[in-house]
Amino acid sequence: MLASFPPGYFQQPVVDLARALIGATLTLEGVGGMIVETEAYDRDDPASHTFRGQTARNAAMFGPAGHAYVYRIYGMYWCLNVVCGELGRGAAVLIRALAPDVGIAEMQVRRGLTGPKGLASGPGRLCQALGIAREHDGLDLTDMPFALHPAPAGLPILTGPRIGITKAVEQPWRFGLAGSPHLSRRF
DNA sequence: CCAGTGATTCTCT
DNA sequence: GAGAATCACTGGC
Numbered sequence A: 001m002l003a004s005f006p007p008g009y010f011q012q013p014v015v016d017l018a019r020a021l022i023g024a025t026l027t028l029e030g031v032g033g034m035i036v037e038t039e040a041y042d043r044d045d046p047a048s049h050t051f052r053g054q055t056a057r058n059a060a061m062f063g064p065a066g067h068a069y070v071y072r073i074y075g076m077y078w079c080l081n082v083v084c085g086e087l088g089r090g091a092a093v094l095i096r097a098l099a100p101d102v103g104i105a106e107m108q109v110r111r112g113l114t115g116p117k118g119l120a121s122g123p124g125r126l127c128q129a130l131g132i133a134r135e136h137d138g139l140d141l142t143d144m145p146f147a148l149h150p151a152p153a154g155l156p157i158l159t160g161p162r163i164g165i166t167k168a169v170e171q172p173w174r175f176g177l178a179g180s181p182h183l184s185r186r187f
Numbered sequence B: 001c002c003a004g005t006g007a008t009t010c011t012c013t
Numbered sequence C: 001g002a003g004a005a006t007c008a009c010t011g012g013c
Helices: A014-020 A104-111 A123-130
Strands: A025-028 A031-041 A068-073 A077-084 A091-102 A146-149 A157-160 A174-177
Touching: A014 A031, A014 A077, A014 A091, A025 A091, A025 A123, A031 A123, A077 A123, A091 A104, A091 A123, A091 A174, A104 A123
Parallel strands: none
Antiparallel strands: A025 A031, A025 A146, A031 A091, A031 A174, A068 A077, A077 A091, A157 A174
């Protein structure tokens, strides 16, 4: 039996959770791998979708911690977040990349690739590889069809500024697994 | 580097 | 409500 998160684990500060999720294992219907890159988005954070309050799109970010916030971006891609903090906080961790482990063949089909590279190295790619879309918005990531298990202790973690944002660009709220070949970009 | 892509949100009437 | 701006990205030059 794999280890599980203790009760209330996801109700910690979002930057702490973003760091802690590096090395955690995420799967959807048995397809996935180890998370190697995350970013934190908090309520009082100009780069966060929740900065201007609750809307139809970001409602899941105000829901229970440990659940998914899935949104569409640029009209073509989905991005996955882990909701964090006490109920109504409006904070979440963007899952930016994972190291493909189980269901690699399935990921290759979904991504239209034949090689092992770039399968889930980026938030849009990751969702395409795992088959994550709108119907997963708000679902509990620690329960079927998802599974999420804690990282081993002592992993080397990289820290840096977040990617692709135009506000609060200086905040070092991006985290990565040092040495991983599956990061979306170098730190 | 830069265009594609369309939902969501903003900013006025 | 309507029109405009924005956008937590990706793939191809």
